[in-house]
Amino acid sequence: MSFFKKETTLPADETRPSSDTPVPPDVVPAPAPRGMSRFRLLLLIAVTVVNAALSGLLLLQHHGEGRAVAALSQVCGEGAESGCDKVAQSRFAQVGGMPLGGYGLVFYGSLAILLALALLAGPETRAAAGALALLALTLALAVDVALFGIQLVAIRAFCKVCLLTYAIGALGLVIALPARRDGRVVGEALLRPDGRLAFAGWALATLALATTVLAGEQALDLRQQRRARLVLGAPATPGTSAVGAPVFASPAPGSDSARFQEEARVATEQARRLQEILDDPRKLDQYFAEKAAREFEQGPVHPLKLDSAPYKGPAQAPIRVTEFSDFLCPFCRNIAGAFASYLPTTAGRVSVYFKNYPLDAECNPNVKPTIHAGACRLARGGLCAHEQGRFWPYHDRIFSSPPQDAPKMDLTKLAGEAGLDTAAFASCLDSPRVAERLAAEIAEAKRSGVEATPTLFVNGKRLPRINDFTQTVEKEMQKLGLPPLPQPAHP
Numbered sequence: 001m002s003f004f005k006k007e008t009t010l011p012a013d014e015t016r017p018s019s020d021t022p023v024p025p026d027v028v029p030a031p032a033p034r035g036m037s038r039f040r041l042l043l044l045i046a047v048t049v050v051n052a053a054l055s056g057l058l059l060l061q062h063h064g065e066g067r068a069v070a071a072l073s074q075v076c077g078e079g080a081e082s083g084c085d086k087v088a089q090s091r092f093a094q095v096g097g098m099p100l101g102g103y104g105l106v107f108y109g110s111l112a113i114l115l116a117l118a119l120l121a122g123p124e125t126r127a128a129a130g131a132l133a134l135l136a137l138t139l140a141l142a143v144d145v146a147l148f149g150i151q152l153v154a155i156r157a158f159c160k161v162c163l164l165t166y167a168i169g170a171l172g173l174v175i176a177l178p179a180r181r182d183g184r185v186v187g188e189a190l191l192r193p194d195g196r197l198a199f200a201g202w203a204l205a206t207l208a209l210a211t212t213v214l215a216g217e218q219a220l221d222l223r224q225q226r227r228a229r230l231v232l233g234a235p236a237t238p239g240t241s242a243v244g245a246p247v248f249a250s251p252a253p254g255s256d257s258a259r260f261q262e263e264a265r266v267a268t269e270q271a272r273r274l275q276e277i278l279d280d281p282r283k284l285d286q287y288f289a290e291k292a293a294r295e296f297e298q299g300p301v302h303p304l305k306l307d308s309a310p311y312k313g314p315a316q317a318p319i320r321v322t323e324f325s326d327f328l329c330p331f332c333r334n335i336a337g338a339f340a341s342y343l344p345t346t347a348g349r350v351s352v353y354f355k356n357y358p359l360d361a362e363c364n365p366n367v368k369p370t371i372h373a374g375a376c377r378l379a380r381g382g383l384c385a386h387e388q389g390r391f392w393p394y395h396d397r398i399f400s401s402p403p404q405d406a407p408k409m410d411l412t413k414l415a416g417e418a419g420l421d422t423a424a425f426a427s428c429l430d431s432p433r434v435a436e437r438l439a440a441e442i443a444e445a446k447r448s449g450v451e452a453t454p455t456l457f458v459n460g461k462r463l464p465r466i467n468d469f470t471q472t473v474e475k476e477m478q479k480l481g482l483p484p485l486p487q488p489a490h491p
Helices: 038-062 066-076 083-088 100-119 123-155 160-175 184-190 193-231 256-279 281-298 330-345 375-387 391-400 408-417 422-429 432-447 466-479
Strands: 319-325 350-356 455-458
Touching (some): 038 066, 038 100, 038 123, 038 160, 038 193, 066 083, 066 160, 083 123, 100 193, 123 193, 184 193, 330 350, 330 391, 375 391, 375 408, 375 432, 408 422
Parallel strands (some): 319 350
Antiparallel strands (some): 319 455
């Protein structure tokens, strides 16, 4: 056996190509497209789906949907401890009328659709989708850094769920790093039928997703407005029968035995009816509503001083509502939103006047101990804002993101954001005249029976229950001979 290979002779018309001989282009094999593996693509789809879900949760929480608020409160805390709530209520929480959660839902949902379609296509399309995802996630990271800076500097509170979406987005960027390619990869994918089909499907699906999110945002906004109206109570439903207070029958004439039997029968019937009321939550609520209505009707009319108080609505409105409020009271913030939705529906028949009753022992001797530290300073700020004719912008700015015990410098900055002259505001804030006006409002509240916030008065009568407000106003209109208001359309 020979250990040497036998020479192979070539035909005379063929020569062996040397290393210096150029190879015709038509015989050079095309390089395999370099991009993400299927495994990385699946990981990136999971990342985008998770962030889309979290963005949807933030969108629901922004509109006060109960389950979303409850879910996020497990992570962020409740009340003043809830950074998520403070961020969601800040003026930075939406752009162009759309909450940031809506943008996140569309962005990450669109990326998930693109990557899922690319997973079903060829390697060229996967490479193009990976490159686009890498570019999109890089831009998203830049936006997330800016939003983190806003939470750090402007809001001074952190939404833990928002931070989680930033971290997950950064993780997606790391996963997508192997997809680094130049822009030609997208053009190459579009030359192939599967690429054109995938990108066309992505464009249509993204359009459908954006339309759905926009429609859902409008529906959520209507639901939020309706809930805000219901904070003040639902309007009276025509034709409903009330569960009246138990009526005692007079003893029947006759012998003592017959009278005692009749009294025992009446007492037994009374006990049965009371038990029915206690066992039925609807009847119990109606019982308390009627009790509150009687207290309102029989209550005194308090001579509240309204000539210098800020108000919304017509000055000569037949129904004047006076609210004693605290800028750090969470339910007062809900009432502020409810009035903003309610007043436009009253056809100019209702005006709302604002008065201060801060639950802060610094200026309110009726409060021991302090419940809302810093509320006195915010109340004085409201009086100063009213002097500049900018009370309601100040009111809305403070309630949009209530500062916790804000120092004078921070409060002046917030006043500037509400359009006030900051120099005049700062000098007014600690002036004796403002302190005297605040003390007068607190004394007036005490004389009128105010013990908590919010407390409402309708034409001078104190309202026992806030959620009876709408029906009480309707009854006042009927007394004045005004026609009923049209019922708002329900979403």
